[in-house]
Amino acid sequence: MLHARTRVVRGRVIYKAGARSEWKARTSSFYLLHSKYHSIMNSNPIHTERHMRIICVGAGASGLCFAYKLQRSFANFTLTMYDTSPDVGGVWYQNKYPGCECDYEAHNYTYSWEPKADWPQVYASADQIQGYFADFARKYDLYPYCKFNHRVVAADWKEEQGSWQVLVQDETGTTTSTECDILVNATGILSTPKWPDIPQLEKFGGAKMHSGAWDTSLDLTGKKVCLIGNGSSGQQILRAIQPIVSDLTVMIRQPTWVFGPFGEPQRDYTAEELQNFKDHPEVLTAKRKRFESRVNSYFGFCQKDSPQQSQIRDHLTKAIREKLGELGSTKVDESAVIPKYGVGCRRPTPGIGYIEAITASNVSLVVGRAREATEKGIVDDKGILHEVDVLICATGFDTSHRPPFTLRGSGGKDLATAWRERSTAYLALAVPDMPNYLVFYGPNNPFGSGPFLATVEAQADYMLKVCDRWQTENVHAFSPKPEVVQELQQHLDSLIAKTVWADSCNSWYKPEGQNVPANLWPGSGLHYMETISAVRWEDYDVRYKGNRYAWLGNGFSQIETDPECDLAFYIGNEDDSEMIGKRTRRRKAAGGNMVDPDSLHVFGPKD
Known part of the structure; x- marks a missing residue:
């Protein structure tokens, strides 16, 4: 096992924990000589790390x-x-609604390097x-970095100091x-529940719940319920509560495409499968690669x-019609x-059990917007009042970014104000005027x-490349140039016009109130990862503390001053x-055993 401070250079371990004493003894006189030079020079080697404070x-x-x-690659930092x-988990801690998975x-749904062999089922619950x-x-001992039940309420850039002043409120309100x-903003885009814009919503006298803020104490058994929304959350709630409520009104603005399972159908893994995943990691890796390759196709x-x-449109249309025919429902x-x-x-959406649920005897499907709320229920756009005990809003989140x-x-520029008409960013990672x-x-x-x-993962790698330059060069501030982001957005808009995301549909991909065809990358996930695989520094406004080349230091390299480094690391056979x-970089990184393309076809035979 390698020592925590072992270095790997060009594929070779250049220092082993067991050899530390011997190595330092052989080189002590050399580094003593260098330390005298450093004392005389009263300066540091090239790329000397300064302390980095990250929130x-x-x-x-x-x-x-x-x-x-960050912890894996850096040492001289503090992180909060x-x-x-x-607790940790983000949306998977916050979402408690019935059927959430x-x-x-x-x-x-794991980090690429961190598989979990003992998932009990194909699809996991929240x-x-x-x-x-x-x-x-x-x-990985990440809990010491966390402060839970704390809300960041404001952050202000201090130009002279080159730092952010952050106001944080704890659970006591202090x-x-x-x-x-x-x-670093890692709050995500599916974290702030968005209630529907229904006039007089506050007048409704029954219980109101949002899928993203569920009251687990409420018993829905035998209740009359109105469920608004038919995205993934709405369909999961529908399937879970339909058998236990007395009457269920499902109100949707428009239909959604129902895929069926994105992978294999939900089932429990057998004891033999679980043991095989544990004993033969290569079997699990092959399974993961097959599914991921399908997604990336x-x-x-x-x-x-x-x-x-x-x-795919023809296939799904046929499948939905066949399902309706099987159920024999005319409602x-x-x-x-x-x-x-x-x-x-x-x-x-996978839509497992969705069509079965909306055709059930205790379910009424209403297509259209809610006109208003009353004390007794919800009035639809035809003026019909649906009297209910409980209103459930599976209406998504604030996706304005x-x-x-x-x-x-x-200059005190407020991001929310700047993004009132449209949210734009550099490669979904950084924002002009936000150093x-x-x-x-x-x-x-x-x-x-x-x-x-x-x-x-690719975004985290990109961020840490930026952090590395901040730490090892005398950078005061960095932010993408406004003209670069404008030009990038123009190109992305021209590409997205050719995609289905430019169609007319109600989607959280398109933030309400913003003139946006869709707030998505107009390429594949692999295309995006390749795009951000290197930092294009020419796209950034980078400002320095003093002389921009002060990071060159006193003429010594870091290798010369680090007793754990091999001074002749580049010599080999x-x-x-x-x-x-x-x-060549791509093929070295992504080459290997490829998945049979025929195994990736999801929607029936290719003919």
């Missing part, structure tokens, strides 16, 4: 990924993660996923001020006029369950076209240096 807002999947990677919840196979992240935080050099149907879009017209917009304009705290950057500010899954993120956690060309 990360949010301790969900993104925040934990950032903390792990503030989260409003009592991930529609992504559990074995792939509690199980939160448990995975809690176990991850314990394993507000304190702290500072950081780099501010989906972007073709996101193209508006592509053969893949036509094929639901197919226009209420087969969308007119392209597949993917709105996030598709405006942070859930006040953020004032250069030393990084955000996970900002505007133009790849949520609609790729694996979530893999792109989170083969060329194991980094590949320079993009093609």
Whole structure:
């Protein structure tokens, strides 16, 4: 096992823990000589690390990924993660509604390097996923970085100091001020519940709940319920409560495409399978690669006029009609369950049990907006009053990308005000006029076209490359240039016009009140990861403390001054240096055993 401070250079371990005493003894006179030089020079070697203070807002999947990677690669830093919840997990801690589970196979809803062999089922519940992240935080000792039940209420950029002043409120309501050099927003875009815009909603006399703020003490057995929304959360709630309520009115604005399982159907893994995953990691890796390869082959149907879009639309239309025919129900017209917009304009859902539930005898489906609320219930757009005991709003979250705290950057510029008409960012990662500010899954993120956690990992790697330059060069502040972001947005808009996300549909991809075709990356997840694989510093306004080349130091390299480094590390018997060309780098990183393309076809035979 390598010592915690072991260095790996160009693929070779250059210092082993067991050899530490011998190595230091052989080199002590050499480094003593150098220490005298340093004393005389009264300066530091090139790329000397300065202390880096980081605040990360949010301790969900993104925040934990950032903390792990920061701890793994850096030493001279302090990190504080503030989260409003009592534990890690983000949305998987917050969401407690009935039937809440991930529609992504559990074995792939993990960090790429951190599989979990003992998922009991194909798809995991919210509690199980939160448990995975809690176990991850314990394993890598990330809890000491966390301050729970703390809410960041404001952050102000202090230009002279080159730092953020952050106001934080604890569970007692006490507000304190702290500072950081780099501010990371990991609150996500599915964290602030959005209630529907129904006139007189406050007049409703029964219980009101939002899917993202569920009251677990409320018993729905025998109740008359109105459920608004038919996205993933709404469909999961519908399936869970339909058998126990007396009457259920489901109110939707438009139908959504129902896929069926995104992977294999939900089932318990057998004891033999679980043991096989544990004893033979390569079997589990192959399973994970098959599912991930399938997900990464989906972007073709996101193209508006592509053969893949036509094929999947025909397949799903046929499947929905067949399901209606099997159920023999005449109470639901197919226009209420087969969308007119392209597949993917709105996030598709697995829809397990959805059509069965809306055709059940105790369910009424209403297509249209709610006109108003009364003390007794909800009035639909035809003027019909639906009297209910409980109103459930599965109406999603505030996806405007405006942070859930006040953020004032250069010159006191307020981000919420700047993003009132449209939210724009640089590669979903950084924002003009917000120095030393990084955000996970900002505007133009790849949520609609790729694996979530893999792109989170790529974003964390990007952020840490930026942090590394801040720490080892005398950077005062960095932020993307406004003209660069404007030009980038123009290009992204031209691309997204060719995708299904530009179709006319009600989707959380399109924030209400903003003139946006969709706030998504107009390419595949793999396309996005390749885009951010290197930092284009020419796109940034980088300012320095004093002379921009002061980081050159006193002429000594870090290798010369580190007793754990090999002064002749580049001598060897083969060329194991980094590949320079993009093609060779790509094939070295992504080559290997490829998945059979025929195994990726999800919607029946290719003919």
